[in-house]
Amino acid sequence: DTGVSQDPRHKITKRGQNVTFRCDPISEHNRLYWYRQTLGQGPEFLTYFQNEAQLEKSRLLSDRFSAERPKGSFSTLEIQRTEQGDSAMYLCASRGLAGTQETQYFGPGTRLLVL
């Protein structure tokens, strides 16, 4: 399977705990995105990496959220001190080389429930 993978697929945590999600993009893609999707809404952009550089961050990404892509391959999204409002589906997507108008391909998502 050469698609985008995400781990875990589901996460239940208590309010105040930290959680970390992982995304493995399609291997030849150097662009990687994180989105959040809540019920009844479309995916909302959180952040974008080109190789290892985090080039764009949404205002939605509060200081409790941090994302990394240390070697330009897989990426992690960490949420510290989780709140009930963080409950959502967290989607990762990857895209081909910068400068090309290629589509982005999504992973299956990580569904987070904060109790």
Add this chain to the structure above:
Amino acid sequence: DQQVKQNSPSLSVQEGRISILNCDYTNSMFDYFLWYKKYPAEGPTFLISISSIKDKNEDGRFTVFLNKSAKHLSLHIVPSQPGDSAVYFCAASALDRNQFYFGTGTSLTVIP
């Protein structure tokens, strides 16, 4: 500020008929548009795209039409099949930007 809008939350169509899903956008800088299909508990699956240099793109049963002057695009599915029942999202971006903007989705139900 919703730059991409899907004003119909749901649509029901008989099997074999045409499904038409609509999407409007406000940002005239958008020049690349995509449609995604999403099943529950899965990530969105890419369906079809169109660049602003075209006004139509076809792929099998799926055709996307773009009307730049009206800032409107539509997805036609002909003939509709029960397996097409899903939530459809349109998305848009500008060539010099990396961010995609998504609509809120239209839930399509194809009735056998």
